[in-house]
Amino acid sequence: MSLLFYTWGERELVILIIVSTLIDYSCGIIIQNGKRKIGLILSIVFNIGILAYFKYSGFVFTNLIEFLGLFNVNLEKAQAFSTIALPLGISFYTFQTMSYTIDVYRGEIKANRNLIDFATYVTLFPQLIAGPIVRYKSIETQLLNRKVTRSLMSEGVERFIIGLAKKMLIANNCAFLADNIFSLHTDDLSAPLAWLGAIAYGFQIYFDFSGYSDMAIGLGKLLGFNFPENFNYPYTAKSIREFWKRWHITLSSWFKDYLYIPLGGNRKGHRRTYLNLFIVFFLTGLWHGANWTFIVWGLFHGSLIIVERLGWGAILEKIPKIIAHIYLIFSICISWVLFRSNSLSDAINYIVAMFSFQNPTNIEFLNYYLSNELLIVLMLATVLSMPVYHKIKTLCRTTNISNPILQSFRTIGLLALFILCLFYIAVDSYNPFIYFRF
Template sequence: MLFSSGIFLFLYLPFFLLIYYLLPKYWHNAFLFAASLVFYAWGEGPVVLVLLVSALINYVAGRLIEQGKRKAGLWLSLAGSLSLLVYYKYANFLVDTARGFSEIAGLPVSNSLTLPYIALPIGISFYTFQGISYTLDIYWGRIRANKSFLDYGTYVAMFPHQIAGPIVRYADIAPELAERSTGLEKFAVGAERFIIGLAKKVLLANTFASLADGIFNAPADSYQTATAWLGIIAYSLQIYFDFSGYSDMAIGLGKMVGFDFKENFNYPYIARSIQDFWRRWHISLSSWFRDYVYIPLGGNRGSKTRTYRNLLIVFFVTGLWHGASWNFIIWGLYHGLFLLLERAGLSKRLEKIWPFFAHAYALLVVLIGWVFFRIESLPEAIQYLQKMAGFTASTTSVIRYSPMHFLSAEVIVSLLIGIVLATPVYAKFRRGWDRVLARLASMRLVLDSVYVAGLFGLFILSVMYLAADTYNPFIYFRF
């Protein structure tokens, strides 16, 4: 079930909120836990058991660690959680890779290396990392283990963040699991954030997805270099508004039921370096790898060689986390390589040059990287990069697809809006609006009414787009 689906917006969410607010606070966690399992099982069915098994493993592991059986608990968490992740997400990839190497080596065993397709449980990467961070924080003495499986299960299964993050750490919401405040003001802030996220997903990301898919699915010899650039720009905007829009909806839903999730995006496309990009992109994932992989490996406390090794390990795992494919691994190592270059001295040069060129450098690196992220086949990704560089000529007498073939008036307007909103323009507008409200206190009710009417109009427009078009992809479903 997608947040941006009619069944969620007009059936699941209204009934959930109605029952949630009618129940006494004592029953809130139990109902949220049960409702989250229903949400997850709606499209996944029995695979919801994987989530429950993962939650049980880490709950027991946390209790063991606190009872003094530290290593037993830690190993139970790591082995149990990662075994589930490896089986469901990477088993087919590992078997296919082994078969490929066997075929290259001419080994007869390659024919017997087969494995039936294993369906990927939605959100497994997110709740696996949440479980591991929970037990590691207990192991390091940062938090106490939760004695209630119901409360811990609510944290793991909570539907606002369970499908696609942000990766919420137990330490950040432990007080709210025990007691949280809900009120009209907080609910209104959550609803505002949800509507903005929905609009980003439906009005922008879906439009960019249609444009990007049209270009990427066209034969490589049938469009111009400019069209290839248009395709990767469209995809870059798609993945940003798709994922940040979903994060906005998750944060908004969290506030509606009393939770304050941390921000997950901070305008990554205004970054002036790749290091800066990763401070702004998928912040919950970046900080998780920093705190639970990079620092335990030694971080930058050793020699430069050790620091570079640690960075490459982190970005190898980052790529692998995003998907069971060599292209994702290449994408991760590609970003890691530029981080090494920046640590080796490039970052100091970037600080001295005109900011425009630093922005251009970071954007160019990110755009090229998205090609590996978008295209599953490595040869096809290289072919697309060659097209972007203008190295391959069309084999047909007439190039069929120029950029204008894909650009309607609606798409052009959406691209312009998307490019503007990928910068902090809206944040500045909100600050300006708040200053206006502070100065015109006597007109506050009128101005607030205008703003609420605008949000309502945005919601209606998003729903109209959903009703008129069944094309509603979500990139992070496969992660």
């Protein structure tokens, strides 16, 4: 059924995920049978190879054409690489299958000899398209022994509705504001508008991606699976290091366990540690997309983490929390401009506008786009970026509040939220999740 789901969206590209499944299934058995290095190398070369071809060949050849064009060298046929389709979910399922073969190689898990079980792990539809990145060892037992209970299904439905609301009610409305501000010409972009656009995009990407993760986790619970959490209120962090412990947790932990630590981590001196961080964040940026903006975005985060390790982090722990939090939000807003822009020149022009107070703010633009609905959404986004809902649920559990009337209000509230989302779906234009691009 997961393969049918994938075929519905990708048609013939389903062949790629089937081939990927067969190869990594075989590599796991090869490693288990004693030919450990052969199996591991085959898996890594194949997965990196298909990522390089489908995701990065266009980027490489476009830059190569531009470079050789400086010397009047014509490579018209190389333009064909820019039209290669990017298969949905390829960045996620390749990382999942690589983690599987690496864990088999390390002896942390045994190879699965049941092809159907392994294929189910690779193609599991709730999180296949955009994560969270689920490691085989975290759901190994659940593939064979799942228990679907009423309480688990209740949690799943609630989590799914919350994720859907994040996407339809908050992310899409923030996208409307962010897209219009980022499309303005530099001459029409005042500093307040530029900051408003960066903040709106910050809310958009957070509620869009965490909304998808919530929906995936909720669907998983309906099927008896417990997927790992992917977000933990990242905008409440007070440093970039803490931010990455809260943002896209399954990706940052993947890079830590399968790249940073094998490179030596922080065990080989300060210089090697900083080099390792640069490599990790260079690849983190590149993983998000084949564009220099993503690479610079990754290196920007890596540079700030290095600065924090050099002593700035210790200062952040001593100064008032509000100042440390302002530093985090300021840095993240700058980084989102890099992430959102189509090119580095666009990003630079936008960042310059954020600190330039020469252009007057277009009041007519604000009145047109910043409607009462959007103002309410921005306020909701600010409040819900903090663990308010989580604290209310925790309080209800710890105080044993089980009043049937209160429980009815909760159920009615979730149902109303779901119906409101359906109205937005009915009238909204096609608006896919941001991370479908990656």
